[in-house]
Amino acid sequence: MHPHSSPRPRTGPAVTLEMVAARAGVGRQTVSNAINSPELLRPQTLERVRHAIDELGYRPHRAAQALKTRASRLIGYGIRSSSTRVPTPVLDQFLHSLSEAADRAGYRVVLFAVAPGDDELTSYQQLLDEHGADGFVLSGTDRGDRRQGWLHERGVPFVAFGRTWSGKDVGDWVDVDGAAGTSAAVRHLAGLGHRRIGFLGWPKGSGVGDDRARGWQSAMRELGLPTRGRRVASPDDPEQATEAAEKLLATGATAVVAASDTLALGWYRALRRAGRGPGPEAAVIGFDDSPIAPLLFPSLSSLAQPLDAVGRTCMRLLLDRLGDRDRPTEHILLEPELVLRESV
Amino acid sequence: MHPHSSPRPRTGPAVTLEMVAARAGVGRQTVSNAINSPELLRPQTLERVRHAIDELGYRPHRAAQALKTRASRLIGYGIRSSSTRVPTPVLDQFLHSLSEAADRAGYRVVLFAVAPGDDELTSYQQLLDEHGADGFVLSGTDRGDRRQGWLHERGVPFVAFGRTWSGKDVGDWVDVDGAAGTSAAVRHLAGLGHRRIGFLGWPKGSGVGDDRARGWQSAMRELGLPTRGRRVASPDDPEQATEAAEKLLATGATAVVAASDTLALGWYRALRRAGRGPGPEAAVIGFDDSPIAPLLFPSLSSLAQPLDAVGRTCMRLLLDRLGDRDRPTEHILLEPELVLRESV
DNA sequence: TTAACGTCTTGGAACGCTCCAACGGCAGAA
């Protein structure tokens, strides 16, 4: 009579392979095989071993596995120092799906603080030296990001959320097709009859921002609509975004595609200052579909990034590369979804 | 001449204690001591060993350390399955500071997916069985949360962001004093001359929500202001929040304290529907100071949770407990900060 | 000179796992 039903009342003494082996009346290695290569065992033995495993609630000790197999089954995700005051609105859901996908494959995501500035890479170096991760997921990559090249040179598996803007192919990435998103937004607005459609973007030079601007531009061209003077730029700052939006208003724009929801709010503010509000005659579509988009008045239409899919895909590419470091690099572009609300 | 200047061009073969020992001309254990108990070495030897460590860029292999010391120096943070569609707006910054604090102490945060529903605890059990974490950080605790009791029974170190609402003292926690926050908000509004100050909260039964309501109530009483009929409730849903806010408007409230920024936006919507807007005659103070608060028009005043401090404090309590499991439990309440903007 | 002591340093053993070479038993062939 062993207490099988109750799942071990307390954190008992650790259960080891050896104990399971004794219980099942087999050798140590046989238990290991039952877990890692069950096809090697006679069905009858397998059954007996599995029963013993369940009975004792055995789980392999990860550190011991890691030591022997030289693989931690941990994926590193570097969190940049909080000195950069702006929190990625995106991080949350992305980490979530990343972590779930990792878990399903027997991996886990380990967070580590990244020193700001030039020492950034030493944080990666350290984790690597400690054998604290088998690979990395990068996000927030932008022009001039040295991480990809650095990891690539060293043959360290990684995947980036965000394409490599430098043009050189240094590794796998997954990205959201910002241009496709803003193009879709333009086409939708044009379908509603708008012709003076502006773009409220970030200053040139950021990969993500330029990509989103390009989508607006190409769709405008395709539709034969003029783009001159219809593009304004501002950083993600309330006051500056509002002023930029006011410039757009002054040119008589009746609709705007914004590079972020934050910028889209600049349009809201500009209209309010003019005693108006967003609506059919002053439509706006944002980007990111942040949680507050549906709460605004009027609620904000926006391009939702498929973050769950991005996370899952990142993990898939990374695990594939962990399995075969010499396979060709893979690049995946996912389409954002246009979520329509009252602001159009 | 060893290539000292360049930090190892590639991921070379792993550097071990033994190699450092050979380099320094000492025994293996001496190197270990140089790292863990430097006071045991003669200064001269210590210097020599340290030099060799730097030269080779040695870092202890975490899995080997973990195996021997029976401590992974990993802190588990369970991410609940995405079935609950609502993302914690708070997670981001909290994880950030948690992770930084952990790093400073030589620990790291490991994310793991938590199965929803009744199996929730098995995810914790699994990580524990695998020796994949030395302790846990919980968040999103609420009434009926079984995790604290379960971990407490098993003697597993943990700290919760969020107090234990059941009243039983089952472990350390850090929380934000919601009542103090809403009280401060009421006092500020009263100082501006408001007397009919409503509370826009969540339905009763949630620990966090009831706490925030209590602060409003007690401050109102202290100031001799009536609370009857001035408290309405709604879940975090745009339409319902708007309706609740309209009820408050109908009673002639001139100011509102809301349990969340989301609810505060209900007040914005209700006013817009009535052709008005927030301002001196219809003030509002939200809770959480979400990133969009400064972007609204008018910008939203809100109670900012000191998330950096919460994360740091959580990690401090957890590390203290890891050091001494028998010390008395500690409970820390941090005050939110009233961030004033145009909405008042 | 030898014994005793304290300081600094050392190699063996073990943590729990997986790799590997080798083992025992059984079927069919010689």
Next chain:
DNA sequence: TTCTGCCGTTGGAGCGTTCCAAGACGTTAA
């Protein structure tokens, strides 16, 4: 009967670290 081959199973070795008991060495006391 003995041999060969195969399948299923096994214990030794080792991953890189820390604990521990013991060693080397120089110094002081007997």
